[in-house]
Amino acid sequence: MPGFPSAVLAWRPVGRADLTASFVVFLVALPLCVGVAVASGVPAELGLITGIVGGLVAGLLPGSSLQVSGPAAGLTVLVHEAVRAYGLAVLGLLVLGAGLLQIALGLLRCGRWFRAVSVAVVQGMLAGIGLVLIAGQVYALGDRPAPFGAPGKFAGLPGLVGAADPRAVAVGLGTLAVLVLWPKWQRAARVLPAPLVAVGLASAVTGVFGLPVHRVEVRGLLDAVRPLGTEQLGRLLEVGFVGTLLAFVLIASAESLFSAAAVDRLHDGPRTDYDKELIAQGAGNAVCGALGALPMTAVIVRSAANVRAGARTKRSRVLHGVWLLIFAAALPAALNVIPVTALAAVLVHAGFKLIPIRELVPLWKEHRGETVVLGVTAGAIVLTNLFEGVLLGLLLAVAKTAWDMSHVQVETVERDEQLVVRVAGNATFLRLPKLLDALEALPHDRDVELDLRGVRHLDHACAAALENWAALRRAHSSAETCDAEGVDGRIATLRSTT
Incomplete structure (x- = not known):
């Protein structure tokens, strides 16, 4: 010993x-x-x-x-x-x-x-x-x-x-x-x-x-x-x-x-x-x-x-x-x-x-x-x-620590007749309701750019939810294009044709 x-x-x-x-x-x-x-x-x-x-x-x-x-x-x-x-x-x-x-x-x-x-x-x-x-x-x-x-x-x-x-x-x-x-x-x-x-x-x-x-x-x-x-x-x-x-x-x-x-x-x-x-x-x-x-x-x-x-x-x-x-x-x-x-x-x-x-x-x-x-x-x-x-x-x-660590900030700004939604922090399933509430409140007749470059951590639940939100928005607005690389590429531009 x-x-x-x-x-x-x-x-x-x-x-x-x-x-x-x-x-x-x-x-x-x-x-x-x-x-x-x-x-x-x-x-x-x-x-x-x-x-x-x-x-x-x-x-x-x-x-x-x-x-x-x-x-x-x-x-x-x-x-x-x-x-x-x-x-x-x-x-x-x-x-x-x-x-x-x-x-x-x-x-x-x-x-x-x-x-x-x-x-x-x-x-x-x-x-x-x-x-x-x-x-x-x-x-x-x-x-x-x-x-x-x-x-x-x-x-x-x-x-x-x-x-x-x-x-x-x-x-x-x-x-x-x-x-x-x-x-x-x-x-x-x-x-x-x-x-x-x-x-x-x-x-x-x-x-x-x-x-x-x-x-x-x-x-x-x-x-x-x-x-x-x-x-x-x-x-x-x-x-x-x-x-x-x-x-x-x-x-x-x-x-x-x-x-x-x-x-x-x-x-x-x-x-x-x-x-x-x-x-x-x-x-x-x-x-x-x-x-x-x-x-x-x-x-x-x-x-x-x-x-x-x-x-x-x-x-x-x-x-x-x-x-x-x-x-x-x-x-x-x-x-x-x-x-x-x-x-x-x-x-x-x-x-x-x-x-x-x-x-x-x-x-x-x-x-x-x-x-x-x-x-x-x-x-x-x-x-x-x-x-x-x-x-x-x-x-x-553990649940309290996970909640404390999963801070996410959602900011929407206008740029060249386009809405830019910047997301920063740790996007986990615990903060998913807050994130989706902010995205679903966006008007459907505007072009939207979703910028995730400030996200330090993106878990699978959030990534899947964001992909689903983008797909529903394209379907609702009859958008034909999604520029850049989508959610996995950390930035996506959705254009409306309505």
Whole structure:
């Protein structure tokens, strides 16, 4: 694998800045790894395994120097749907297949092409995921099971008001309050991250007062590992399964590479090599899949914490995986005191951060079409599912781009008792009604010269329509001649004999 030997040989003793940053990232990652697993409907240990692999495998490989990988809130909806549809035993095959495809895309140097995905589609995807995530975790906030499917979750919210456990709701809302208010105390927030403080306080309160709320169940890492079996390979022949696998690849890769671009803006160190980063993410997912764990992506929250804590090299992100491994192996029972409602509050908070609320008004003022793409993508994810929503968003973005690019100008001037119609721009089928309306409005008792030399692109639909228009005009006016070379020659003169 390119760059792997040199990355290992270049390893040097850890500096104080990287060591401190690794502890900060570990403290941020610990509750998130557990929370994402619980929200995905899988054992909490699988989230820890993915976090460990994100540090020890993806963290060691070249690509991005300071970006941190692990289980992400952006994939919880897709993982939950996949586990419900195919079972937990098949999750590893999905993640392994996605990882191998990511490696192949990286080797084919396709990493940079993910930057060509419309930002509005990515923001819409994250907004849709955030909305579904919030709707699902509100039920966990009240210690109640969530209905299946996004529409069911939203439809059941009114009935949740009377059914929720008020003690769990109080703990969850208190956790949310700490998550919002703690970062405002900047000096303390630099030492202890908000998610750890919020979950720690919630655990202490439920323990001291003996509140009967559901708690996380963690046993051991080895018990959670689910190696792949050959009997699962038959799923690769199912169309729905392959579609889910491709959705894993698209979303995990796009989220990782967009996160890399954001992290690069936070520091002055080496820039990300997108192809190598895609290979690193693929290698991490391949290992996670072989262990039956959750998929991983680069995560902006952990990455930003790493940069702000003063990290200088990739050693900090590798060490955070070491601390996760030590904690999960030595103290798994410590996680059993965490109330589920506290983790739900962490994910509700994360879900709100996925929705680009502040960007919506400026985006609407400057690029209304992009806002429509964002809104349609998010709405489609809520109403259907993640894969179909993203696919619709991509198609809409392509259609919008085609519409924006197909500008055509039609100008009519008189010259020597003749009408000259000059057409310029990109004449595509999208602008054909405008073009034909202008031509059909021309008087039939005048000579007409159609000048297409200003047309940069003339598609087949427009060329055929113009030829047909010229033929009808000759027939209507009894014209006997068509000078020059016709439409294909980019200029034609039609003389009327009436």
